[in-house]
Amino acid sequence: MEDIESLSYDELLNTFKTILKANGLKFTAQREAILKTLYDNPDHFTPENLYLLVKKQYPNLNTGITTVYRTLNLLEENKLATSLSFGSQGKKFELGNKPHHDHLICEICGKITEFEDGQIETLQHQIAKKYNFKLTDHLMQLYGICKNCQNKN
Amino acid sequence: MEDIESLSYDELLNTFKTILKANGLKFTAQREAILKTLYDNPDHFTPENLYLLVKKQYPNLNTGITTVYRTLNLLEENKLATSLSFGSQGKKFELGNKPHHDHLICEICGKITEFEDGQIETLQHQIAKKYNFKLTDHLMQLYGICKNCQNKN
DNA sequence: CTGTGTGCAAACATTTTGCAAGCAG
């Protein structure tokens, strides 16, 4: 499996089209709108948020939330997007066109900061090996209070 | 805040009673049944699973799933239990009477293996510092295929 | 006794599915 790293929108779009074709699926205006919206906004979206934003940016497309869910699942299945689970509830998605990274999450404002750390990745592999686990993926989330929210008190 | 580490059931029960008293709450048979069931079974439970097990182990108590949810939330608020979020949906709880640890999760059988790694904890603190984050908690989950499931193929 | 706790049913929130019509290939 090759890594998908820092793709341009065109490359991303082509990858998506290739995947669709390979699975006998169709390239539709809604699917493109969702992909483009994810690409243009580097935030992490809940399906609901993304749905609202797509509706705002493509008002004449009348996209349903059902389609947003279906498309996010499709992207995730094909490793073009990743979802994060949260403590309380819900899920947030991000495009998988960036190198692997983990997340710092502010418990007050909900802001997500991304970071990368090679040493941690190395340790994770060592741990997996120790337990005879064949590692496929991992999730690391650090919870805390971001600089901004610390200053507000 | 003092750590709650490897408590015996009696210690755990006392901690729970103290918390209840401190908040003007009452010690009930259902709350004890839920705590005991969590203690006796070192697994990670979804509220639903736990509900079924409590019903089985205390058939004459007629515990409702509502109470299981309420008690789990109560335990979590008071740091006597912790919840893990999962990729797809749902949440699993574990008693917080063990030293801090992270989780290896088998994507095939769903089995959760616990591990501890001091080096990773150290790195996490360094990262938080770098981003001016005041760390309150963290979550690390490694996904993969456990030894058992690897052998089945 | 007082007020918290309980189970039940209903309400909610989130995600998935069935269906008839629309549209990509």
Place this chain on the structure above:
DNA sequence: CTGCTTGCAAAATGTTTGCACACAG
């Protein structure tokens, strides 16, 4: 044309809340 895709409404999950009765303190 064929059959995948869509939006809608309904269903399915998972979790929370309102209420009247039960019971701990």
